[in-house]
Amino acid sequence: MSELPAQALARFSADWESTLRGERGEPPRLAGYLPDGDTVRLAVLTDLVRVDMRRRWLRAGLEKRIAEYRAEFPEFGDSPDFADLVCEEYVARSRFRPLDVDSFTAEYPEVAGEIRRRFTGAAPPPAPPLPDGIEIGRRLDDFDLLTDLGGGERGRMFLARQRSMQRLVAVRVEAGADSDTETVAQLDHQHIVRVFDQRLIADGSTGKPLRLLYMQYLPGGTVDGVLAQARAEPGAVADGGLLLRAIDAAMEAKGESRPSGSRVRSDIAGLSWPETVAWVGRRLAGALEYGQQHGVLHHDIRPANVLFTAEGVPKLADFALGPGYWNNGLPGSRGLGANGTEALRYRSPEALAALLDPAAPIPDTRGDIYSLGLVLWEMLTGALPFEDEDDAAGDEAVAAMLARRIAGVPEAALTALPADTPAALRRVLLECLRPDPARRWQSGGQLAGQLDLCLDARARDLVDPPRRSPWARLRGWPVPIAVLCVGLPNALASWYNIRINKSLIVDEMSVLDQHRFGQVALVNNAITFPLAAVLLLWLARRPLTVSYRLAHGHEYTPAQLARARADTLLMGERAVWIPFAMWMIAGIVWPLALEGAGADLPHNAFWHFLTAQVVCALIALAYPFFPIMVYSVRSLYPQLLARGSVGPADRRQLSALARRSNLYLAAAASVPLLGVASMTFVSTADLWLVIVPLRWLSVGGVLAFVLTYRLSRLLEDDLRALVRAIPEGGH
Secondary structure (H helix, E strand, O other): OOOOHHHHHHHHHHHHHHOOOOOOOOOOHHHHHHHOOOHHHHHHHHHHHHHHHHHHHHOOOOOOOHHHHHHHHHHHHOOOOOOHHHHHHHHHHHOOOOOOHHHHHHHHHHHHHHHHHHOOOOOOOOOOOOOOOOOOOOEEEEEEEEEEEEEOOOEEEEEEOOOOEEEEEEEEEEEEOOHHHHHHHOOOOEEEEEEEEEEEEOOOOOOEEEEEEEEOOOOOEEEEHHHHHHHHHOOOEEEHHHHHHHHHHHHHHOOOOOOOOOHHHHHOOOOEEEHHHHHHHHHHHHHHHHHHOOOOOOOOOHHHEEEEOOOEEEEEOOOOOOOHHHHHHOOOOOOOOHHHEHHHHHHOHHHHHHOOOOOOOOOHHHHHHHHHHHHHHHHHHOOOOOOOOOOOOOHHHHHHHHHHHHHOOOOHHHHHOOOOOOOOHHHHHHHOOOOOOOHHOHHHHHHHHHHHHHHOHHHHHHHHHOOHHHHHOOOOOOHHHHHHHHHHHHHHHHHHHHHHHHOOHHHOOOOOHHHHHHHHHHHHHHHHHHHHHHHHHHHHHHHHHHHHHHHOOOOOOHHHHHHHHHHHHHHHHHHHHHHHHHHHHHHHHHHHHHHHHHOOOOOOHHHHHHHHHHHHHHHHHHHHHHHHHHHHHHHHHHHHHHEEEEEEEEHHHHHHHHHHHHHHHHHHHHHHHHHHHHHHHOHHHHHHHHHHHHHHHHHHHHHHHHHHHHHHHHHHHHHHHHHHHOOOOOO
């Protein structure tokens, strides 16, 4: 590589930014940016490692240790900055949980002395308290502090006017704090509080350093305010109006006026309380998905960090500030920190385990999903599902919290759910609160898709029908129902075919030819029926087996579930096109086989046989489709939809099925007409022979069309409900 070192470093940084924006599939590899010569190679490698490590340690799942860089580039161990970068790794890892210096130095014995010199002793000291005089009316740099929005001794939030921009902002004033502000500022999402920037200044009176983190101002209060409003209205009917009243109370306390003519507020007012919780949760889950796509986790989701706009739109605050405050809740000799037990109540089991055991895995996005599930549960019921002691402290308190969460949601908490809580929302929240991260929703996108289902009454009743409803009971009988749906129309078609062939062909043949006809029929049926059954079972294996195994606790990957969902929506078409093809093939092969066997066929026998087969093939195509698809969409597909992430691909598949179903409705309407048309091949003298099966076909075809039409409308409404509940784009 001939480019200058500075150019290589700039290109590497730019490619990292492309990775964060999703334009690259994976982070850039260092080897592609190193110069050819040995003179500056080590210096460039050191700078590249520094940039790469800092990027990775701020993004969950991408962390890389100095030992790994050294294994990849052995010469890196000779860098003059090797000890500094090892110490930087120690600081990065310490942001998430306490790290024993002795254990760490064992990994890098060559720089153990330098590590001990820098870090031996107590844990990193807490942030210093704010100096006196940080209060309303004070000007700090570009900001006039207008209203105190709350906080503690180490940091406070103010409503302020930014002079240069002439806008209202929320300013967090802290002394000696540190966090991933650069990453937070990059998160531009409609449900994340936008952090504009930060400024590091010196307090004019004391000279102490201050950090001003200024962000979007939201006047609608927090979930804490919503919970307080609910407790203040014990006898009131809980619905979307409760959220609006809490927002209005918060705005009134700040001197803000309520917006008028807001469509969002009108929509919220029409929701039940469980639907309101699902509506809020869906938007927060979308924020988690966006953060995850950008490699940023929250780590500190709790009611105080969920803010509302004046219209009622929720937004997550302190996104990615969680790691900076991770040590605020550490147990042990330092106590539970400023946030105390209150902050720990919303942490996942793996987050609590990490506080007790330095060797435990660092929580990932599933820890945020658990915390969000707790916040939504508290909104729904007014209390957390676990009874934690308010005044407990230290390792024992954290261990007790962990034990309660590992035990799962207690039965008493389940009985506290409101009576109008949909079964779908109950299921979604319990999935969030599973102790094992592997069994929770794996991303914010998955959770958002499930909460979308909870917001559509028809869709959620499809996915989680009442336990005693017919569709819930039929879920355990997929094979018998499929056999009935396919077998009955084909059996009726066979009856029609036998009557027509007997009247117009078989009875006109000699005894020997009738015997030959019977032999050909036996061979034909012995081949076609088992072959069709094997093909049908093979093509329906995923919808039938996956739904059964899911009901018995088996787990599948999202990709496997997506494939099973796609196959389930094709189940009806596969179940009708295979019999259709068999009838049509038999209509050609059977007469040819009779002629090959030496049978003397009556006049027009070939056309009589073929037209009868076409009518039977159309019966096999038209009538089984809608019963099978209604059963699939109401009993099989929802079981798959409830387990995996849903997205645009599912939406497209459902919409395509709705369009294709019109073909089968038209086929059902044409069966009686085609039966009558086929009689034009029958001579006038022979019409009396087939008048009975023709009448049955006409009357039965009309009745079957009426039933098919009703099923088609039911299927169309179900598909529309599922399409409505699945977002068009990503989460």
